Amino acid sequence: MSSFKQEPHKLLVIPGPIEVADDVLYANAHPSMSHMSADFVPVLGDCLRMTRQVLYSTTAQPFIIAGSGTLGWDQVAANLVEPGESVLLLNSGYFGDSFTECLQAYGANVDEVRADFGTAADLDEVAKALSAKKYKLVAFTHVDTSTGVLSDAKAVAATVQRVSPDTLVVMDAVCSVASEDIRMDAWGLDVVLTASQKGLGTPPGLSILVASQKALKVFEARTRPVASYYASWKKWLPVMRAYEAGSAAYFATPPVNLIYAYHASLTQITRGAPSLEERFAAHRRASARIKDACAALGLRQLPRDPAYAANGMTAVYFPAGLAAPDVVPRLLQKDVVVAGGLHKDHKDKYFRIGHMGITVTHEERGDIDRIVAALRETFAEAEASKKA
Amino acid sequence: MSSFKQEPHKLLVIPGPIEVADDVLYANAHPSMSHMSADFVPVLGDCLRMTRQVLYSTTAQPFIIAGSGTLGWDQVAANLVEPGESVLLLNSGYFGDSFTECLQAYGANVDEVRADFGTAADLDEVAKALSAKKYKLVAFTHVDTSTGVLSDAKAVAATVQRVSPDTLVVMDAVCSVASEDIRMDAWGLDVVLTASQKGLGTPPGLSILVASQKALKVFEARTRPVASYYASWKKWLPVMRAYEAGSAAYFATPPVNLIYAYHASLTQITRGAPSLEERFAAHRRASARIKDACAALGLRQLPRDPAYAANGMTAVYFPAGLAAPDVVPRLLQKDVVVAGGLHKDHKDKYFRIGHMGITVTHEERGDIDRIVAALRETFAEAEASKKA
Numbered sequence: 109m110s111s112f113k114q115e116p117h118k119l120l121v122i123p124g125p126i127e128v129a130d131d132v133l134y135a136n137a138h139p140s141m142s143h144m145s146a147d148f149v150p151v152l153g154d155c156l157r158m159t160r161q162v163l164y165s166t167t168a169q170p171f172i173i174a175g176s177g178t179l180g181w182d183q184v185a186a187n188l189v190e191p192g193e194s195v196l197l198l199n200s201g202y203f204g205d206s207f208t209e210c211l212q213a214y215g216a217n218v219d220e221v222r223a224d225f226g227t228a229a230d231l232d233e234v235a236k237a238l239s240a241k242k243y244k245l246v247a248f249t250h251v252d253t254s255t256g257v258l259s260d261a262k263a264v265a266a267t268v269q270r271v272s273p274d275t276l277v278v279m280d281a282v283c284s285v286a287s288e289d290i291r292m293d294a295w296g297l298d299v300v301l302t303a304s305q306k307g308l309g310t311p312p313g314l315s316i317l318v319a320s321q322k323a324l325k326v327f328e329a330r331t332r333p334v335a336s337y338y339a340s341w342k343k344w345l346p347v348m349r350a351y352e353a354g355s356a357a358y359f360a361t362p363p364v365n366l367i368y369a370y371h372a373s374l375t376q377i378t379r380g381a382p383s384l385e386e387r388f389a390a391h392r393r394a395s396a397r398i399k400d401a402c403a404a405l406g407l408r409q410l411p412r413d414p415a416y417a418a419n420g421m422t423a424v425y426f427p428a429g430l431a432a433p434d435v436v437p438r439l440l441q442k443d444v445v446v447a448g449g450l451h452k453d454h455k456d457k458y459f460r461i462g463h464m465g466i467t468v469t470h471e472e473r474g475d476i477d478r479i480v481a482a483l484r485e486t487f488a489e490a491e492a493s494k495k496a
Numbered sequence: 497m498s499s500f501k502q503e504p505h506k507l508l509v510i511p512g513p514i515e516v517a518d519d520v521l522y523a524n525a526h527p528s529m530s531h532m533s534a535d536f537v538p539v540l541g542d543c544l545r546m547t548r549q550v551l552y553s554t555t556a557q558p559f560i561i562a563g564s565g566t567l568g569w570d571q572v573a574a575n576l577v578e579p580g581e582s583v584l585l586l587n588s589g590y591f592g593d594s595f596t597e598c599l600q601a602y603g604a605n606v607d608e609v610r611a612d613f614g615t616a617a618d619l620d621e622v623a624k625a626l627s628a629k630k631y632k633l634v635a636f637t638h639v640d641t642s643t644g645v646l647s648d649a650k651a652v653a654a655t656v657q658r659v660s661p662d663t664l665v666v667m668d669a670v671c672s673v674a675s676e677d678i679r680m681d682a683w684g685l686d687v688v689l690t691a692s693q694k695g696l697g698t699p700p701g702l703s704i705l706v707a708s709q710k711a712l713k714v715f716e717a718r719t720r721p722v723a724s725y726y727a728s729w730k731k732w733l734p735v736m737r738a739y740e741a742g743s744a745a746y747f748a749t750p751p752v753n754l755i756y757a758y759h760a761s762l763t764q765i766t767r768g769a770p771s772l773e774e775r776f777a778a779h780r781r782a783s784a785r786i787k788d789a790c791a792a793l794g795l796r797q798l799p800r801d802p803a804y805a806a807n808g809m810t811a812v813y814f815p816a817g818l819a820a821p822d823v824v825p826r827l828l829q830k831d832v833v834v835a836g837g838l839h840k841d842h843k844d845k846y847f848r849i850g851h852m853g854i855t856v857t858h859e860e861r862g863d864i865d866r867i868v869a870a871l872r873e874t875f876a877e878a879e880a881s882k883k884a
Binding site: 112114115117120122124125126127128133134136137138139140141142143144145173174175176177178179181182185209210213214303305311312313315333334335336337338339340358359360361362363364365366445447448450 | 500502503505508510512513514515516521522524525526527528529530531532533561562563564565566567569570573597598601602691693699700701703721722723724725726727728746747748749750751752753754833835836838
């Protein structure tokens, strides 16, 4: 029944969850299957292989586990850091604060390089911090979903490798995988962690993390036991290796239907049209259209420098005189669902638009046109109403 | 499109995941929705209320989080036990071993009352252990999925309350919620933890845990910080309370589609026919039919006493001269999927049949008849083939 069509609904253009394709939703409605069955084993096996491919890696180890993206932070904190070890966190927003809190919950000693609001961390400061002290790992958010700030992942990794080559480079890529170009092996990223519901175009519920062989060596050299059970790679590594090698293994029941859905989306991303390279270019083009339309309406972006603005989402301030209640409900009336602000100091001052996945790649849907038109009408109405 | 029908498939009768109803799968294919939207808030709110109802509780606090059932152990270990505190674990199989390992990973000092294989823990031994030492909590597995042994939850709780009333009673009910009668408030259970893919009739991917107000007080009286981030009730409690009160709150993105699916299944369980009481009676009847059919085929159950055999699954030894390769593939050829053994010392000696959810309650499906017929044919064929 490849003729499955999802119900009519409002256009979901928040920075995740995103619009999900009919075939992916249909896979999520797959008949119930045994997680140990010969039918299911290659599905999870393929997901592991295709996840690696999206990150242009040939050797890294993916983990696909039932959980929210947040669980990826716990995986890093519990498996790669031992209590009292130091982590340097490049904080570019809300998710930087939370990642620090997670690392501290597991006993890490966290120093931060804090970026000014709307910017990414300064790499000279990062280099200075790395010269002054030994860090087990450097962690940063590729796209901070609270601000739409894009960090230069390649440059961060290069800085770490130049100044402190033993330090692991950990990237929170929840809001960037499959919407931003990420070259895990070439850039030397040791952990890329993400979730299913953003660029990967799958319903939420999968914590997806990819670890380099260097990261696994650091994990294997731990002197103290892993301080978690559910997030322990000691438990998950044999399971992931078994499924990729073609046999089932058990630690905890995998979210079978979500993995069928993820398989359907990954198949489209890695084997369908557009190609990966074209996918990233399409996200850049769609992003430019949304950002240009916002600029034409007088909406200023949160990221201060266009070079540090994400391609999968746009965060813009309300113009003087207008606020969320003037804008968000009007967009909703036009069946366009955007997100409010999230960063604690600024959350009432801005809103966010997601443009990832099929909204970008399936041009025949006309989603970008629809967003642009809804924005224009909404701001015209809101300003007219203020004047009245 | 309530006319949705899932694809034809083999009958899945392992002890979870189980067969899932068409309307539940269709809900899993719901268009993507914002986790913060006014549409979604009451869906999660209702799931919290209906979860409480399935356990006959009026005051306990449910947590519904993206994860496997295993995450429930981490929630208990990270939130209710502080390092060095003592836990008494009643070990009736594979899942007892794992729960102990999880508690130890968080620094708990675990003593076990080990049951002989095929039996539940002896309550005199439990009382003796509780008299001899102060325990923060007693933990036990209601139905050990590896053996099909059912513990007497009411009697365990009564024993704890009699001998050590401050001690919390924690029940792993992954393989019993909605297939066995559980009276959380009346029996005095403090934590009931489960997952979506067994009696609750939903695809896997939800860790579902319900904590009594007494358990929450113990949590709030912690002197040391919670040793987890993703499993921290400090993070989840405000979120669950907000959704139940009718407003969105954010910690980590909930698995929106799975929650729609869970809502569809809970609606059937709590508001549809049969009633909850009739549901448990139907599971007892179906279980008796399967167990009688097995007995007629000369298959001996793992649980030594019929009073301690689960009603949602059956675990039986292969008869002399036959093994898994003689039986399991023949059942599979008849499109009936059962599970092999799991308990490490005995796993090649037995197999397991799940009979939960729609396989039991929707008699018009004829699943129980089909399982019985397939078992009869399979053993006839297997024995004929051995003689030949």
